[in-house]
């Protein structure tokens with residue numbers, strides 16, 4: 510059986526806006542004007558760039574607008590090349606393939622109050638949520654920590670009808686975050702998306718909260734734990750067996766064996782490389798699967814294995 514390719518949609522760039530924070534906001538539409546697959550607040554898509562890079566970006570437009578996806582990309586001069594390509598090469602009118610939306614950062618239930626803590630470009634998933642909150646008249650506070658210039662100011666200026674947007678200097682995040690959070694309450698939810706250090710500050714501040722009321726999304730994957738076991742992947746559908754040496758990810762071994770698995774962040778945060786596992790003892794090193802998901806799902810870009818074989822539904 511031929512390897513299953515991920516579903517891609519062709520979109521065209523219909524507008525782009527660059528701001529002084531080094532962020533380029535792209536609006537993508539179906540070239541023939543059809544609706545795009547629906548996305549819930551907090552979703553992201555992969556962009557399949559023409560230089561063979563795949564990059565995941567949170568959708569930051571109004572999720573009710575099914576004719577348009579918006580992604581905001583901050584230039585990262587030290588990065589792996591995706592943001593530089595998007596800033597320097599893409600033009601309005603270019604076609605670009607995108608994945609189906611995935612949501613590893615969904616809104617937690619229907620709360621009455623949300624406190625959103627964002628670091629820089631980590632504000633993007635919250636923008637989609639704020640469109641929803643403003644529509645549903647749900648109370649929220651967005652605390653945006655920034656360095657030099659806040660990102661996406663013209664987009665944020667359209668939001669905040671039922672919420673408050675507060676800007677903070679990023680240098681003070683450690684001291685400020687604990688003071689921003691109200692006392693825990695069953696109807697109050699705290700969400701965070703930002704750089705690793707800010708996520709640590711947020712974790713410290715919500716230690717006494719019920720974990721069901723707290724959620725976060727990494728946009729920079731933390732360092733992956735070392736993969737110290739060698740094992741074999743047994744692919745139930747194709748009948749193949751793929752050896753995974755020490756230090757190699759399941760994703761790398763599958764790709765070397767010619768088995769196509771979608772991937773993007775390579776750090777266990779975006780959800781792209783998820784496969785179903787059937788037997789064995791997987792080691793889950795990801796930051797996007799819930800305990801319930803882990804009973805049958807496995808992120809191949811970071812996971813390891815404690816048993817001699819891991820049977821996958823591939």
Ligand code: FES
Nearest residue numbers: 773775780782810
């Ligand atoms: S590629 Fe993003 S979680 Fe594996």
